[in-house]
Amino acid sequence: MSETCINCGHSLCARRVPIFSKLDGKEIESVVTLIRRKHFDKGENLFFEGGELQGLIIINRGRAKAYINTPEGKEQILHIFFPGDFFGEKSLFVDKKTEYNVKAVEPVDICMISKKDFQELIKKYPGITSKILQELVNRIDRLESMIENIGAKSVDSRINAVLLEFAQKSLDENQIDSAAQFELPLNREGIANYIGVTRETVSRKLNLLQEEGVIQMIGNKKIKILDKNRLKSE
Template sequence: MNCHCQLSDAGHCVEKVPIFNSLSGEELEEIAAITTAKSYDKGEMIYLAGDPGDKLFVIHSGQAKIARLSPTGREQVIRILEPGQFMGELSLFNSVPRADYAEAVKASTLCMIEGDKLKELMAAYPSIAFKIMEELSRRLHRAEQLIENINLHSVEQRLAQVLLHMSEGKREVLLNMSKGDFASQLGMSQETLSRKLSSFQEEQLIKLIGHRKIIILDPERLAEFMADPSSN
């Protein structure tokens, strides 16, 4: 059910988004005035490839994923979005239909901002436009890194690299997505991911706990493995 987003309830999503964090309360009210909220069940499609790109979607609660399908029907997960993150920004700069699709990974509430009205606000408040450009630059950098990793690095190297990155210097990784989505983001099948995780566990590099938790047992050896898997 759609509802008007006020800053007292679902409109808090506009306060969560980094591109709006430099705006005053009055300016946030302007954003809330052009924002509506909608709830989605787990597994429900938010938009499909081919849909018109006329809105910016902000995750207020829950989780969503953006993905594409190959001509053979294989899913490629592009990214997983958490509360405060947004999607659909590319449609603000061109009028082509969406090339990907978005799905609610959990029961979610999204705030939707009309693209034409948002562009008017971007003209009035250049800081919004600059922050959207910064986010687009970060996403482009991550996409280029993924392409490089898939083309130049082995499956083992990609997995070691992402585990060390996700651990952020700690010894624990908690996946915020299914292993199928995780594998897709790494450009491999779920079966390959499971095989390589089991191999890392047998080599005492990691310890698997349940479906989502991974303990890094030997980050030094994992880093060496990332550099040269044949040395292990």
């Protein structure tokens, strides 16, 4: 864990964050002075449930998973944070603790802004608020379709949906259509805990999809979608 992020020049770092994307050069500068940076190795926890998290955390590089451990000993993954995503917004607006954990699934660099600094930032640049609102609404969207998946769809459909989701987050539009390969953000067990099944089931279904020629696996982590339409149906 180091305090500096070698890979990003200061202003560049803040500009990559969608929340600040509307600010101009000078404004970005003033934001940058408030930001602290941190690095986490793969497997390290960025945050534990119920912990004190008095600020906003933005993922700058790498991916992280937010998850809950149930009393029954299972792990349910709620979000996969990609670069540009943030969490900790809850502590900014309501007086409640966040009750999930966040763990780096690969090396991760983050930006942090304290609650106090952020509230002043909002006063100065109200445009940020509307960016946050947009992001929250989008997150509600994703959670809702996740519930539809887990609650009402067959296991096959859930696998299909999660593959499409990962592809969309990892590639841009034309890349998906050209069957470019991408890297799964989670291992089999992680995918299983994301869609509410067991790792064995994920394993079997992926092999089945490959046999049917819908996808092609390169090693364990990389995947290529050959027939996007077959994934969309059902």
